[in-house]
Each structure stands twice: as C-alpha cells, then as structure tokens.
Amino acid sequence: MAIEVDVMKKVPVREQEPKVRATNFDEVCLGYDQEEAQAEATRCLNCKNARCVAGCPVSINIPAFIAAVKDGEFKKASEIIGESSALPAVCGRVCPQESQCEGQCVRGIKGEAVSIGKLERFVADWARENGVKPVVNAEKKGKKVAVIGSGPSGLTCAGDLAKLGYDVTIFEALHKAGGVLVYGIPEFRLPKDKVVQPEVDNVKALGVKIETDVVIGKGTTIDSLLTEEGFDAVYVGSGAGLPRFMGIPGEQALGVYSANEFLTRNNLMKAYRDDYDTPIARGKKVVVVGGGNVAMDAARTALRLGAEVHVVYRRSEAELPARVEEVHHAKEEGIIFDLLQNPVEILEDENGWVRGIKIIKMELGEPDESGRRRPVEVEGSEYEIECDTVIMSLGTSPNPLISSTTKGLEINRRKCIVADETTGATSKEAVYAGGDAVTGAATVILAMGAGKAAAKGIDEYLSTH
Amino acid sequence: MFKILKAEMLCENICQQIVEAPRIAHSCLPGQFVIVRADETSERIPLTISDYDREKGTVTITLQIIGASSMKIAQYKTGDSFADIVGPLGKPSELCTDPIEEVRKKRVLFVGGGLGTAPVYPQVKWCKENGVEFDVVIGTKCKDTLIMEKEFEDVAGEHYFLTTDDGSYKHKGMVTSVMDELIAEGRHYDLCVAIGPMIMMKFAAKTSLAAGIPTIVSMNPIMVDGTGMCGACRLVVGDEVKFACVDGPEFDASKVDFDSAMKRMALYKTEEGRAYLAAKEGDTHHGGCGHCS
Ligand SMILES: Cc1cc2nc3c(=O)[nH]c(=O)nc-3n(C[C@H](O)[C@H](O)[C@H](O)COP(=O)(O)OP(=O)(O)OC[C@H]3O[C@@H](n4cnc5c(N)ncnc54)[C@H](O)[C@@H]3O)c2cc1C
Ligand SMILES: Cc1cc2nc3c(=O)[nH]c(=O)nc-3n(C[C@H](O)[C@H](O)[C@H](O)COP(=O)(O)OP(=O)(O)OC[C@H]3O[C@@H](n4cnc5c(N)ncnc54)[C@H](O)[C@@H]3O)c2cc1C
Numbered sequence: 001m002a003i004e005v006d007v008m009k010k011v012p013v014r015e016q017e018p019k020v021r022a023t024n025f026d027e028v029c030l031g032y033d034q035e036e037a038q039a040e041a042t043r044c045l046n047c048k049n050a051r052c053v054a055g056c057p058v059s060i061n062i063p064a065f066i067a068a069v070k071d072g073e074f075k076k077a078s079e080i081i082g083e084s085s086a087l088p089a090v091c092g093r094v095c096p097q098e099s100q101c102e103g104q105c106v107r108g109i110k111g112e113a114v115s116i117g118k119l120e121r122f123v124a125d126w127a128r129e130n131g132v133k134p135v136v137n138a139e140k141k142g143k144k145v146a147v148i149g150s151g152p153s154g155l156t157c158a159g160d161l162a163k164l165g166y167d168v169t170i171f172e173a174l175h176k177a178g179g180v181l182v183y184g185i186p187e188f189r190l191p192k193d194k195v196v197q198p199e200v201d202n203v204k205a206l207g208v209k210i211e212t213d214v215v216i217g218k219g220t221t222i223d224s225l226l227t228e229e230g231f232d233a234v235y236v237g238s239g240a241g242l243p244r245f246m247g248i249p250g251e252q253a254l255g256v257y258s259a260n261e262f263l264t265r266n267n268l269m270k271a272y273r274d275d276y277d278t279p280i281a282r283g284k285k286v287v288v289v290g291g292g293n294v295a296m297d298a299a300r301t302a303l304r305l306g307a308e309v310h311v312v313y314r315r316s317e318a319e320l321p322a323r324v325e326e327v328h329h330a331k332e333e334g335i336i337f338d339l340l341q342n343p344v345e346i347l348e349d350e351n352g353w354v355r356g357i358k359i360i361k362m363e364l365g366e367p368d369e370s371g372r373r374r375p376v377e378v379e380g381s382e383y384e385i386e387c388d389t390v391i392m393s394l395g396t397s398p399n400p401l402i403s404s405t406t407k408g409l410e411i412n413r414r415k416c417i418v419a420d421e422t423t424g425a426t427s428k429e430a431v432y433a434g435g436d437a438v439t440g441a442a443t444v445i446l447a448m449g450a451g452k453a454a455a456k457g458i459d460e461y462l463s464t465h
Numbered sequence: 466m467f468k469i470l471k472a473e474m475l476c477e478n479i480c481q482q483i484v485e486a487p488r489i490a491h492s493c494l495p496g497q498f499v500i501v502r503a504d505e506t507s508e509r510i511p512l513t514i515s516d517y518d519r520e521k522g523t524v525t526i527t528l529q530i531i532g533a534s535s536m537k538i539a540q541y542k543t544g545d546s547f548a549d550i551v552g553p554l555g556k557p558s559e560l561c562t563d564p565i566e567e568v569r570k571k572r573v574l575f576v577g578g579g580l581g582t583a584p585v586y587p588q589v590k591w592c593k594e595n596g597v598e599f600d601v602v603i604g605t606k607c608k609d610t611l612i613m614e615k616e617f618e619d620v621a622g623e624h625y626f627l628t629t630d631d632g633s634y635k636h637k638g639m640v641t642s643v644m645d646e647l648i649a650e651g652r653h654y655d656l657c658v659a660i661g662p663m664i665m666m667k668f669a670a671k672t673s674l675a676a677g678i679p680t681i682v683s684m685n686p687i688m689v690d691g692t693g694m695c696g697a698c699r700l701v702v703g704d705e706v707k708f709a710c711v712d713g714p715e716f717d718a719s720k721v722d723f724d725s726a727m728k729r730m731a732l733y734k735t736e737e738g739r740a741y742l743a744a745k746e747g748d749t750h751h752g753g754c755g756h757c758s
C-alpha cells in the first residue's frame with residue numbers, strides 16, 4: 001500500500017508506545033522502513049542552493065543523498081553521506097537537527113522540515129544491514145599518529161588519517177571505545193551493540209588500532225608518545241568529562257550522583273541488567289537537576305529503573321538546551337518538569353541518605369551574555385520535594401589530566417585546549433586537538449567536524465615535516 | 466587481556482596476584498593504584514599497586530575478599546587473565562615525587578593496618594632503596610591474618626614493629642599503642658603515612674597529629690572510572706570537594722573529613738550484601754576492611 005504524503009508534514013516515524021518503553025531499555029524510535037523513507041524523500045525539493053547543507057556542520061550533500069533515497073539507490077546514498085560523515089547512524093539519531101540541517105530546510109518555512117536526520121539514519125542502518133563497508137586503498141605513508149580518546153572526534157580523526165595512509169593508534173582510558181556514545185548516551189537512544197560497535201568496527205577495518213585501558217597523562221604522556229614511542233603527531237580528542245556540582249549543602253549525602261556516574265553505571269557498566277555486577281540505585285523518587293540532553297538521559301534512565309522522576313530546571317521550557325525530540329519523549333513517558341525552579345539544599349535523613357531537596361522558585365529577568373533571560377530567585381518561595389535520589393546534571397568541563405601533564409599546551413580560562421579552528425593545531429608542535437576538549441561540552445557532529453579538520457591539518461603538517 | 470603470572474592466598478581471605486601489565490609497570494610509582502575488571506560482566510574495582518617490576522613488566526595486587534567482586538577476582542588463578550587492568554591511576558606518594566634531597570632529611574613513620582599492610586610496602590621499599598630513614602608499624606587482628614611478614618623483615622629489619630589486636634603474635638594491641646610507645650621513646654618523625662581501614666586511619670592520624678607529626682592517609686572511596694569523570698569518589702578535604710582518583714588517593718589527614726567519607730562508603734552495602742550472599746553462603750566477611758565500621 002502506497003504511503004500518502006502530506007507535503008506539509010513529515011512522514012510519521014514509528015516509535016515504541018510511551019507506556020511500554022518506559023519499562024525497557026530498547027530503542028524508542030524504530031526508524032523508517034524503505035517505503036517510508038522513499039515517501040519522505042519525495043518531500044525534498046532538491047533545492048539548488050540547499051540551505052540545509054549550510055546548517056550541517058560537516059556539510060553533507062543532503063539533496064543528493066535524499067534524491068538517491070527517492071530513487072531507491074541506497075548504496076549510492078550511503079556513499080554520498082560517507083564523503084562527509086564517518087558516523088551517520090549515530091548522527092541521524094542524536095544530532096539536534098531542529099537547530100542544524102532541518103532548522104534551515106525551506107520546507108520548514110510553511111510546514112515541517114524534511115526529516116533529514118531520520119533519512120540519514122535509514123541510509124546508515126541500511127548500509128550496515130547490507131554489509132556496505134568503507135574501502136581503503138591509500139598508499140602507506142610510513143608515519144605514526146596517536147589519537148587520544150575514542151569519542152566521535154577521535155574516531156573520525158583516526159578514520160580519516162587511516163584513509164590517507166597513516167598508521168594510527170587510538171588510546172582510550174576506559175575499557176570500551178566510543179566515548180560519550182558508550183558511557184553517556186543510553187541504549188534506548190543509541191543502541192550500543194547494534195549501532196555504536198559497528199561504527200567503531202568500521203574505523204578498525206580501516207586499519208586503526210585501538211588500545212583501551214590507557215590513560216594518557218598518567219604514566220604515558222603526550223611527550224612520551226612523541227619521543228619514546230615514535231609517534232609523529234598526536235590528536236587530542238579527550239572530551240569534556242569532568243562533572244560539575246552545585247556546591248550547595250547536602251551534596252555529599254548518600255543518593256546524590258553526578259549524571260556521569262549514574263549514566264556510566266547504567267550504560268558502560270550495564271547496571272540495569274541482572275547479569276552485570278555493577279550496582280545502581282533504583283530510586284523511588286528521583287530529582288534530576290538540569291535541562292540538557294544529559295539531564296533528559298539521566299531522567300529517562302531513572303524512570304526506566306522504576307522511579308517517579310522530576311526534572312528541576314532554573315529557566316523556562318523555551319530555554320531547555322536538550323534536543324526537542326528528547327523533551328517530547330520524556331514528557332510522553334511521564335517525566336515531570338519543574339521549570340523555573342532551582343535547588344538550594346539537599347536534605348539528609350539520620351543515616352546520611354537523601355530524604356528531600358529544598359527548591360526555590362525563579363523568574364526570568366534581563367537577558368544575560370548568552371542572550372537568554374537570566375533566572376532570578378523569587379524571595380521566600382522555597383519549598384521541599386521529598387525524594388531519595390538526586391542526580392546533578394549541570395554540565396561538564398574538560399578533564400585537566402592532559403593539559404596539566406603536557407608542557408607547552410595552552411589552555412583557556414575554561415580549561416579548554418586552545419586549538420586552531422581550521423587545522424586543530426595547538427600551541428605545541430605536532431599536537432592537534434578538537435571536539436569537546438577544545439569547545440567544552442557540545443555535540444557529536446561538531447566533535448566529528450573538528451576531528452575531520454584536524455586530520456587534514458595533521459596531514460598537511462606531516463607532508464612537510 | 467592481562468595474564469596472571471602468579472596467584473596465591475596470603476591468608477584465609479587475602480590473595481596476591483602478579484599480573485603482566487607492561488605499560489603500567491613501566492611508569493607506576495608507590496601510592497598509585499589500578500582498576501581491574503575481571504571479565505565482561507564485572508565491576509571496575511580499584512586496587513593499590515603493592516609491588517611492581519619494571520624489567521619483567523608486572524604489577525602486584527593484594528586483595529581482601531569482602532564482597533562479591535573481590536571474591537570474583539580472588540578466584541583468578543595463575544595462568545588466568547583479567548579482561549582489563551588500567552593504570553597507574555592517582556597521584557604517587559609525595560615521598561617519591563618531592564626532591565629527593567628534601568625527602569632524605571625526613572624520618573618517616575609508616576603505619577599499616579590489616580590489608581593496608583600491602584599498599585604501605587612499596588613506599589617502605591622505595592625509602593629503603595633511596596636512603597630515607599623510617600620505622601614501620603604493622604597491625605593485624607591476629608597471627609592468622611598477618612601478611613607479608615618476610616617482605617617487611619627484608620626491607621625494614623629492626624625498624625619493623627608488628628602488633629596483633631589479640632596478642633596472638635608479637636606485640637598485643639592496636640597500632641596506635643605502638644605509635645604511642647615509639648613516640649614516647651623519643652623517636653623523632655617528620656612525616657607519618659597511615660594506610661588501612663578508614664577507622665584505623667582516623668585514629669592513627671589522631672595519634673600522630675597530636676604528636677605534631679604531619680600525616681598522610683590513603684582514602685578508598687567508591688570509584689567507577691578512576692579518571693575524574695564520574696565524581697563517585699568525591700571527598701571533603703579542607704573546605705574543598707576533591708576527587709580521590711585524580712587528586713588523591715593520599716591526602717593530608719588533618720584536612721580529611723573521615724566521618725563523611727565513612728558514611729559514603731556504606732552506599733552499596735545492602736544491595737551488594739545480597740549479591741554476595743547469593744554468590745556464597747557462609748561467612749568470609751572478616752571485617753577489618755573499613756566497610757563494616
Ligand atoms: C549523556 C549525554 C548525552 C548527550 N546527548 C547528545 C545528543 O543527543 N546529541 C549530540 O549531538 N550530542 C550529545 N551529547 C554531547 C556529545 O556526546 C559530545 O559533544 C561528544 O561526544 C564529544 O565528542 P568527543 O570525541 O570530543 O569526546 P567524548 O565523546 O567525550 O570522548 C572522549 C574520550 O576520551 C577518553 N579520554 C579522556 N581523557 C583521556 C585520557 N587522558 N587518556 C585516554 N583517553 C581519554 C574518554 O574516556 C572518552 O572515551 C551528549 C553528551 C552526554 C554526556
Ligand atoms: C584507591 C583505592 C585503592 C584500593 N586498594 C585496595 C587494595 O589494594 N586491596 C583491597 O583489597 N582493596 C582495595 N580497595 C578497596 C576495594 O576496591 C574494595 O574492597 C572493593 O571494591 C570491594 O568490592 P566488593 O564487591 O568485593 O565488596 P563490597 O563491600 O561488597 O562492595 C560493595 C559494593 O560497593 C562498591 N564499592 C565498595 N567500595 C568500593 C570502591 N572502593 N570502589 C568501587 N566500588 C566500591 C561496589 O560497587 C561494590 O559493588 C581500594 C579502594 C580504592 C578506592
């Protein structure tokens with residue numbers, strides 16, 4: 001049966017029922033099938049001056065790949081995407097499309113934008129399921145590059161360098177490659193075995209070696225890689241993993257976690273599964289503080305572990321930094337949003353466990369440097385929420401392990417590594433950097449874009465040195 | 466995979482394993498630790514490096530069976546391999562990183578309690594090799610729980626003081642009573658390093674600090690990643706929140722809030738207790754680990 005397309009609206013995508021998915025960790029969004037994808041592809045106007053492309057940080061040739069989908073030429077579509085992106089199955093799922101490619105789509109002026117992310121995901125999933133593999137035939141350059149961190153920026157940089165013929169080794173501190181894609185973003189949004197692992201395997205298939213369990217800056221340093229271990233250049237893609245706390249009373253109470261700890265236990269260590277040993281607190285009533293993607297992931301994870309969950313955020317809904325789709329899904333699943341509110345104290349019981357949280361109401365004042373209206377406290381409006389778990393999701397900053405152990409590596413006030421935007425070059429010769437380590441916590445696609453740019457920068461450097 | 470070249474039980478519930486880990490052995494220093502993940506479904510468990518051999522590329526870990534995960538690791542025998550071992554993590558002991566001329570001016574009092582005997586060892590050995598003077602006080606519950614006696618006799622000789630809580634071997638009493646005696650004898654110390662159960666460190670530090678001796682303790686809060694990424698290991702030190710895995714694990718005892726640290730340690734007690742009981746009926750929980758205080 002042919003699908004009827006309303007040109008103003010996206011072809012709806014199938015999802016797990018909110019009630020059902022709130023109790024499992026399977027992927028929420030089921031994605032398009034061939035027929036749906038081809039139907040959605042007909043909505044694209046194949047614009048000459050495609051605005052969507054300008055909205056994509058890695059400039060995927062969107063009209064071209066969508067045209068290929070329309071014609072049923074999925075392999076060709078995958079090759080077009082592959083020219084610009086190494087992790088399409090990931091980006092199609094987690095990019096904030098509404099503010100990037102889809103945010104610019106002309107279809108979006110009067111109706112809904114073309115579902116670019118879902119189409120990209122369809123193509124990438126099709127390619128994986130049909131065994132389409134990246135091909136390498138570059139001549140070996142005989143030079144070695146070390147990549148620190150196996151997140152999206154490290155994987156992309158390593159993949160591009162391998163395609164150019166370099167001998168690349170990724171060093172990863174954790175026992176599993178993938179960075180935030182494995183330890184941060186939950187299974188229900190980004191399946192690990194089905195999507196992330198094959199993307200990592202693709203990078204390995206290009207000849208990249210991945211050495212896990214190596215923390216650069218402890219024992220092995222950037223200097224020792226360059227001198228003792230014979231690497232000709234280093235790319236730092238170590239992310240921004242250091243969690244912030246609020247500094248309010250009670251934060252040392254039992255049952256207070258950083259979102260990173262909560263998500264790492266659940267995703268990397270698979271604490272939600274009975275056959276894994278790592279424990280996780282299954283709270284009855286959980287308060288998540290913050291409003292970004294990380295907060296949404298922590299909240300929806302706690303919900304799936306059986307809790308009633310409140311998200312406490314100090315600004316209003318319009319300022320929630322999370323992807324629109326995540327907020328929408330969270331609401332459908334029954335997460336309660338306590339907006340324009342901010343914690344002032346965590347309350348402990350006699351054994352030191354969390355028993356509640358004291359909250360103050362906020363109102364929006366004048367716009368601040370970020371252009372968003374600054375929240376100010378409403379005097380005398382404090383009240384208490386009873387809860388047994390508090391998850392702090394206030395953002396992260398780059399871990400100082402590398403910067404503090406590398407002589408001559410310049411960092412800025414926010415502890416981010418200073419690097420040239422177009423080449424990734426840092427203040428130290430032969431050392432390049434990109435991704436969250438340079439920008440602070442940002443997005444998967446920006447981290448990939450930086451990895452790509454640095455691969456080019458490193459190639460230029462090594463061609464002349 | 467990381468191969469175990471030798472595994473042995475040192476006493477009923479403490480085992481020692483020599484593991485092939487060349488990258489770690491190449492650069493680790495006393496005071497640092499590793500994280501072991503025995504197999505795919507295991508937790509990441511932090512363990513102090515209790516010896517290392519740079520030439521052979523091995524590190525030694527010494528582990529007390531107190532729960533399900535430590536029991537799992539203890540079941541790995543000579544010839545088996547761990548899925549993961551990452552390190553060296555944490556900061557080395559300041560003794561090994563401060564300028565050696567300064568360190569040689571100091572007399573050090575080492576205090577090891579129970580399992581803490583093992584992590585004290587590489588520091589004592591390092592002092593011996595680098596000409597730093599010291600005394601070592603080791604305390605244990607009874608003769609049967611004593612570990613590494615020969616190793617300490619070899620590196621410390623007459624500077625090795627052993628005490629058992631019940632008097633079943635050598636001196637009778639807690640480590641603090643031996644510390645009191647040594648100090649009363651007029652022995653001078655410029656630094657005390659105390660490692661053991663949290664409750665022992667709390668009281669040992671009280672004793673040494675009262676005698677005006679700057680004191681270092683090694684904290685072992687709950688950890689997940691060990692690289693500063695999760696905040697599980699946070700401690701209040703002075704007025705600041707510190708992450709033990711990157712800022713420690715050794716801290717100035719006068720600034721550590723032992724009570725809040727002990728409280729945080731209890732976090733998983735109940736859930737894990739059940740897992741342990743399910744894994745093995747019977748009582749291998751001998752205490753002395755700091756988790757039960
Ligand atoms: C919970 C969560 C949800 C998110 N959701 C989204 C989303 O929906 N959409 C989106 O676009 N972005 C999202 N982000 C942000 C996005 O994941 C990051 O911007 C991106 O992963 C950054 O990539 P990276 O490669 O720079 O660093 P990371 O992914 O952080 O990878 C860095 C890697 O380096 C390793 N490392 C660090 N230090 C060392 C060292 N010293 N030695 C060796 N290895 C080291 C780390 O272990 C890690 O594996 C989310 C982030 C989180 C935490
Ligand atoms: C820096 C450091 C060095 C250490 N060195 C040694 C050593 O050399 N020898 C030794 O025997 N022990 C050492 N420990 C303690 C050891 O890690 C714990 O005994 C072990 O994690 C307990 O696990 P369990 O499941 O057997 O015991 P249980 O007490 O039953 O564990 C209960 C649960 O608590 C959690 N847990 C308890 N303590 C820790 C911890 N410190 N880190 C992570 N999770 C924890 C785990 O999630 C576990 O599931 C060290 C700890 C730290 C932080």
Ligand code: SF4
Nearest residue numbers: 056091095100101117
């Ligand atoms: S990579 Fe992200 S921004 Fe670019 S087209 Fe795909 S979904 Fe859009």
Ligand code: SF4
Nearest residue numbers: 044045047052105106
């Ligand atoms: S802007 Fe929209 S309609 Fe135009 S090419 Fe891009 S996706 Fe197609």
Ligand code: FES
Nearest residue numbers: 691693695696710
């Ligand atoms: S163990 Fe995670 S921050 Fe220290």
